[in-house]
Amino acid sequence: MAVKIRLLRMGKIRNPQYRIVVADSRTKRDGRAIEYVGIYQPKEDPSIIQVKSERVQYWLSVGAQPSEAVQRILEKTGDWQQFKGLPAPPPLLMAPEKANRTATYEAEAKAAAGVADAPAAKPAKKAAKATEAKADKADKAAEKTPAAPEVAETRPSDTKAVDPAEPNREAVAADAKDPAGAGADAN
Template identity: 55%
Template sequence: MAVKIRLKRMGKKFQPFYRVVVLDGRKKRDGRVIEEIGLYDPMQEPSLIRIDSERVKYWLGVGAQPSDTVFNLLKITGDYQAFKGLPGAEGRLKVRDPEAAASAKAEAVKAAASDAEKRKAAAAKAKAEKEAAEAAAQDAPAEESTEAPAEEA
């Protein structure tokens, strides 16, 4: 059973608030939940975010996957740091750390740039060798023609 931590929509039209819930990943968004572990009300100013960090830590420890929105809420509240060091938690969490993603992207760009530089250098070397070979081919018959009459005479 794939357990998810995600939002359950509540409230009226144009006045939503959400409950942070733990449920089977195959259930509907507003279906039957295993446990309610928090609230999120984006309509208040500032937004209300109340999440039971002990329950989040427990559920992530047993393999629950947070949705992208819940993951961002956990980072805002600082609860992400509470379970970041759990054994196996990093493997269970999808990689959504923006710093890690940015560094991975920077490394990929750097690798692509170095590959492009290598290709350019190889192309320039090949072009230089080709030009040298052509120049040698053009010079060789001219030298032979000037040397041949000198040898005959």
């Protein structure tokens, strides 16, 4: 019996997915297989190729002939070179691992909570920029106008009325702390 290692088509229209099978050469393409030894999904990025290396090596050693497409796949995985005694090819590209859905959800929830706080801060930033712009305009306007002499304003609350008959409160407080007055002369 002539045994072939070939592709068995699976999948949908315009989305082929193949199983790598060991089958009698007289059976149909999608007919009964002796053994399933791998999968090939060419539409994925990068293509998914999974081969049971030990089983492929066994079937090649007992005389199974790979089809051209399967031989190219085995050359990419290094199984054909191993069978022929040639040096191994560079490793295959691997797809990155999928992120955990719950971890992704939690990260997005935290980001959304941070975004919810940010809009409240944005108006404050805009208000601060607006006041800075007004202050800059006022400074420029002040530079253009001649400077008027500054007059100190005096308010009744700012000035203290000193009664000459009343003793100086600070002096009385200092005398109470140092009755001999030695501290003032020592310096």
